[in-house]
Amino acid sequence: MSKRLAGRTLGISPFYVMELLRRAKQLETQGKDVIHMEIGEPDFATPETIVEAGIRQLQTGEVKYTPAAGLPELREKIAEFYQQRYSVTVDKKRIFITPGASGAFLLALGASLNPSEELLMADPCYPCNSNFVKLFDGKARTVAVNADSRYQLTAALIERHWHEATKGALIASPSNPTGTIIAPDQLKQAIHTVNALGGCFYSDEIYHGLVYGEKASTALAFSDNVFVINSFSKYFGMTGWRVGWLIVPEEFVDATEKLAQNIFIATATHSQYAAIAAFDPITLAELELRRAEFNKRRDFLYDALLGLGFDIPIKPDGAFYIYANCAKFTDDSFQFAMDLLEAEGVAITPGKDFGLHEANRYVRFAYTTSIARMAIAMQRLERFISRG
Amino acid sequence: MSKRLAGRTLGISPFYVMELLRRAKQLETQGKDVIHMEIGEPDFATPETIVEAGIRQLQTGEVKYTPAAGLPELREKIAEFYQQRYSVTVDKKRIFITPGASGAFLLALGASLNPSEELLMADPCYPCNSNFVKLFDGKARTVAVNADSRYQLTAALIERHWHEATKGALIASPSNPTGTIIAPDQLKQAIHTVNALGGCFYSDEIYHGLVYGEKASTALAFSDNVFVINSFSKYFGMTGWRVGWLIVPEEFVDATEKLAQNIFIATATHSQYAAIAAFDPITLAELELRRAEFNKRRDFLYDALLGLGFDIPIKPDGAFYIYANCAKFTDDSFQFAMDLLEAEGVAITPGKDFGLHEANRYVRFAYTTSIARMAIAMQRLERFISRG
Ligand SMILES: Cc1ncc(COP(=O)(O)O)c(C=O)c1O
Ligand SMILES: Cc1ncc(COP(=O)(O)O)c(C=O)c1O
Numbered sequence: 001m002s003k004r005l006a007g008r009t010l011g012i013s014p015f016y017v018m019e020l021l022r023r024a025k026q027l028e029t030q031g032k033d034v035i036h037m038e039i040g041e042p043d044f045a046t047p048e049t050i051v052e053a054g055i056r057q058l059q060t061g062e063v064k065y066t067p068a069a070g071l072p073e074l075r076e077k078i079a080e081f082y083q084q085r086y087s088v089t090v091d092k093k094r095i096f097i098t099p100g101a102s103g104a105f106l107l108a109l110g111a112s113l114n115p116s117e118e119l120l121m122a123d124p125c126y127p128c129n130s131n132f133v134k135l136f137d138g139k140a141r142t143v144a145v146n147a148d149s150r151y152q153l154t155a156a157l158i159e160r161h162w163h164e165a166t167k168g169a170l171i172a173s174p175s176n177p178t179g180t181i182i183a184p185d186q187l188k189q190a191i192h193t194v195n196a197l198g199g200c201f202y203s204d205e206i207y208h209g210l211v212y213g214e215k216a217s218t219a220l221a222f223s224d225n226v227f228v229i230n231s232f233s234k235y236f237g238m239t240g241w242r243v244g245w246l247i248v249p250e251e252f253v254d255a256t257e258k259l260a261q262n263i264f265i266a267t268a269t270h271s272q273y274a275a276i277a278a279f280d281p282i283t284l285a286e287l288e289l290r291r292a293e294f295n296k297r298r299d300f301l302y303d304a305l306l307g308l309g310f311d312i313p314i315k316p317d318g319a320f321y322i323y324a325n326c327a328k329f330t331d332d333s334f335q336f337a338m339d340l341l342e343a344e345g346v347a348i349t350p351g352k353d354f355g356l357h358e359a360n361r362y363v364r365f366a367y368t369t370s371i372a373r374m375a376i377a378m379q380r381l382e383r384f385i386s387r388g
Numbered sequence: 389m390s391k392r393l394a395g396r397t398l399g400i401s402p403f404y405v406m407e408l409l410r411r412a413k414q415l416e417t418q419g420k421d422v423i424h425m426e427i428g429e430p431d432f433a434t435p436e437t438i439v440e441a442g443i444r445q446l447q448t449g450e451v452k453y454t455p456a457a458g459l460p461e462l463r464e465k466i467a468e469f470y471q472q473r474y475s476v477t478v479d480k481k482r483i484f485i486t487p488g489a490s491g492a493f494l495l496a497l498g499a500s501l502n503p504s505e506e507l508l509m510a511d512p513c514y515p516c517n518s519n520f521v522k523l524f525d526g527k528a529r530t531v532a533v534n535a536d537s538r539y540q541l542t543a544a545l546i547e548r549h550w551h552e553a554t555k556g557a558l559i560a561s562p563s564n565p566t567g568t569i570i571a572p573d574q575l576k577q578a579i580h581t582v583n584a585l586g587g588c589f590y591s592d593e594i595y596h597g598l599v600y601g602e603k604a605s606t607a608l609a610f611s612d613n614v615f616v617i618n619s620f621s622k623y624f625g626m627t628g629w630r631v632g633w634l635i636v637p638e639e640f641v642d643a644t645e646k647l648a649q650n651i652f653i654a655t656a657t658h659s660q661y662a663a664i665a666a667f668d669p670i671t672l673a674e675l676e677l678r679r680a681e682f683n684k685r686r687d688f689l690y691d692a693l694l695g696l697g698f699d700i701p702i703k704p705d706g707a708f709y710i711y712a713n714c715a716k717f718t719d720d721s722f723q724f725a726m727d728l729l730e731a732e733g734v735a736i737t738p739g740k741d742f743g744l745h746e747a748n749r750y751v752r753f754a755y756t757t758s759i760a761r762m763a764i765a766m767q768r769l770e771r772f773i774s775r776g
Contacts, residue, residue: 002639002640003586004500004555004586004587004588004639004640005499005500005639005640005643006498006499006500006501006502006524006643007502008498008502009498009499009643009646009647012643012646012647012650013646014642014645014646014649015649018649041452041453045448045449045450045451046449046451048449051446051447051449051451054446054658055443055446055447058439058442058443058446059439059443060433061433061434061436061439062433062628063433063434063439063626063627063628063629064429064627064628065429065627065628066628099487099630099652099656100652100653102650102651102652102653103652105651106494106651110394110396110397110523111393111394111397112392112393112394113394114394114395114396115503115525127650128649128650128651131646131650131651132650132651135498135647135650135651136394136524136525137503137524137525167392198391198392199392200392238451239451239452239453239653240450240451240452240453240454240654240656240657240658241451241656241657241658242487242630242652242653242654242655242656242657251390251392251393252390252392252393254402255393255394255397255400257402258397258400258401258402258519259397259400259523261402261403261406261516262400262490262515262516262519262520262523263490263493263494263516263519263520263523264487264488264490264491264630265488265490265627265630266628266630267630268487268628268629268630268656268659269628269629269630270442270628270629270658271656
């Protein structure tokens, strides 16, 4: 081990699913058919209206740096979006355009988290969360959550785990990997608890829009004193464009602006122009059709997995994931995923990519592929399971 | 001051030139003509071949995440580029595609710099350098440099300032703001000195290609044990696309990959496809024409400023900047820049954006505007100076 490596890199885990992906590629090169149910991005192409807006910008040839906080028109659009969709007023100076939700995390934690401070987050959760914390030499304090709190942190859990070094709490709703939404009242209580403790509240709302029942509430509905992380990646179908946004509490505006100037200079210009078109009524209509399709896929996959004997304590409310308990079939979900890939060419994500809590008993299925393909995957899965 | 702000944000300075820019905008809104000689990006549009490649990619609609380290084709192209341009062989697994040189700095320092470790860098230098170090709670140890070392760190300076907490040294050649190149032999000695001391060497080569005499040497010509930071922003005219690259020593490959996965997911997809076209012979021919134009501008501006009584100890070798001593006219270069803008509508960058060393005696002129516009700027400048 190199003595020159920064200490923080030791604590940062690679994604275990990468090992599966490498094997999947090999199998595909050998001509095997692999059904990808591990992928965390929509299979749909970016909506045409958005693509066209991006192309129009490129045709000018003037692809220069934008202001660090982002194009004023795009920040304005996002402010309007909060007004229309959530009836929430956000001062646009609090809105920063970032290279994806990833860039939003960088800014939010860079501006607020000191080395050795701790952040509370659910286990299971999105694997990068704890790694962002480690990037700034902070500590991720994961809290085991179960179906009884919809796999979400609660005010009570936050209070119980809060201690001197705790800087704040992070909630993602809908959650990756569980797809569960936190109830509005629970979210409100969690925010008020963190605020009362003098901490920072971070709300990852990247899967907003991709919900199949009740809408998800934005943290901004309950307080201005929150960091909201969002992105054009998932609902808007713009993963590869790398554009998202961050909303910060007023007192963080100046620090966030300085950080953005220094660490990004700006977000990709054409991606920002394209994102303006994401709020066009035509685009939104198209996205609603896609949402309806995801809804069907969720129902299909949920029923199919239950039928095969997987345990899914809560039917997911949103995102495009089902976190399924496979303890009936294995006590090592990573090996289960590897064997399934090898035997049947179905790729899924092992629980251990999302934490430690019962990780060996869970796998994540992503319904980012068609029902037709998933139907084949379910036949293969059935065959795999029945072989024991 | 908020108690919740991360301590690191206190040490991060905003760009002073922003104050000038705000005033310039006001003046322009009032109908005043402002000649922009403060801008650190080429005024040329992105070459058409590159734009077209970007558009072609967008037209597929498949703008998905790429591998974290970047598109294999682009990494391959970069490896070939080193072979062709510098006769240097680089294993492509050491090459990471990043959101600009900014993203390359993030990865390089994230992978190598621990809190409270120090990095040696020249004063004056690019303002973000020290802020990247502070982002990771390290310390920027700036070393005053003068014309006698071509405003570059030397092996002797590195040795003299090295102490227990020093992690490494950063050299940018051509330099921003001085445009000076480090001599190949000096670069070699600096690298060997840092390697002998067991530290990390970081070479910012973003202005390579924009040179008007001798070519700049890549650090990779002298050692594989270096971090090389580069970008498509400047020579290739792609600032707003946000795409650059980082080359790391072998032992940092795994850590860099993990960091890239976690903090970026990937660089913008269409920007990467566009960048592949940056190496087309047609593009390179176009870029050489632009270089010739920059060369003429440099000569024009250099002569004009000397004629007006500015002191420029070394004629810059590259980039698109002239760092001029204005002590004959003022002992406060920031005020000088402000007054010049106010009185004559010429925007330049004050020395204090680049450090502390004699900063009040220097201003930076960027020749990122046409000779015709610069000629008018010089008339205005002459009038301004002669009024005293
Ligand atoms: C919960 C969650 N947050 C944030 C992100 C980051 O996405 P992006 O940077 O593309 O916006 C992801 C991506 O998978 C995610 O699942
Ligand atoms: C010396 C130097 N390094 C790095 C950068 C970062 O550029 P980018 O992130 O656009 O590649 C700049 C931009 O001005 C620069 O002048």
